[in-house]
Amino acid sequence: MAKRKVQRRARKILGEEPVALVWCEIHKPIPLPPKEVHRAAGKGRLKPGHHWLLYVGAVVFFFVVVPMILIDKLGKKIDQGLGSRREPHRQTPRERNRSGPQRSKPDRGFAGARADDPASGVFDGDWDLTAGRLLLRWYSHSPNPKRLVMLARDRICVAASPRRRLSPTRADDFRPVAEFPLDAARIEGAAGQPRGFATFRIHFADGSWLEVGRLGEPEDADHFLRTVSA
Structure with a gap:
């Protein structure tokens, strides 16, 4: 469970008690955007920073x-x-x-195989929409992969800590990096997902979506998923 100073910092940012909050990460590598799109977005980093x-x-x-x-x-x-x-x-x-003659086996391929998903299941694949633009700035706000998603009564807030290393239960220096009113974004996730494999999606009003996983702190994750699935 997040410590009191995390809760206190969340209240200060939101101006109210958070309905639910959870630390999460982009649980797959961010796909490589087109060069011109990456350049136009400031060529920000697309990978997390590593400890020395x-x-x-x-x-x-x-x-x-x-x-x-x-x-x-x-x-x-x-x-x-x-x-x-x-x-x-x-x-x-x-x-x-x-060492004797071998009969070559026909290559049957993979039954039901499909073309590789260029977005790798991370987002909808359109870099010009809200989810794509958010991904392009994901690691510019912080080299640490963890983000704190906070639910308020009327909005969703995404926050990050500037540090490379942090303890999700104790970090109290996070700051908001993106905020969306509830008519611009909604969260979908199923309660009761297996620990360590739980994910949820942030859907935006323009039809784009972003999927995150590696949810931190089991109690926070369970409460968060129960809240968004209700």
């Missing part, structure tokens, strides 16, 4: 772990080469069967 420890870990992996793996594989290859020189390899019946 991640970069340290990557350096250690490539310069320490990878060389050790390669050295180990090279040693095994040398051992195998020396062993094959000492004793000629005798083919087993299974190997003889495998």
Whole structure:
């Protein structure tokens, strides 16, 4: 459950007690927009920022772990080469069967396969509508992927913290980045979704929609989904 200072900050932003609130994220990578659209929107970042420890870990992996793996594989290859020189390899019946002529199997394809969704299920796919424009600015407001969606009696507010790292239960420096009256946006989500897989969609008046997931704090998520599904 969100701590008191999170609730207090939400009340200050909304000017009233929030009906429901939940931390959430874009649970899939943001699809790549056309270059001219991205340029016109200011070429903002489309990926979240990472903590410096991640970069340290990557350096250690490539310069320490990878060389050790390669050295180990090279040693095994040398051992195998020396062993094959000492004793000629005798083919087993299974190997003889495998080396025989093989019949090529027809490629049946995937039953019911469909073309890849260019929007990846993240939004409706139109970058000129409200959801697309919101996505283009998603990480410009904050490199952290988490956003706090707050429901008031007459509007929906999306807030973000400027920090790269935050604790959803304690963060109290978030600020509003987008606000929509209820006649311009509505939220649809089903109650009782499996923990860790729950999502909801924000539908806008122009027909566009945006889907988010990775809902934080189970109690907040359950209350939020019950509220929007009522």
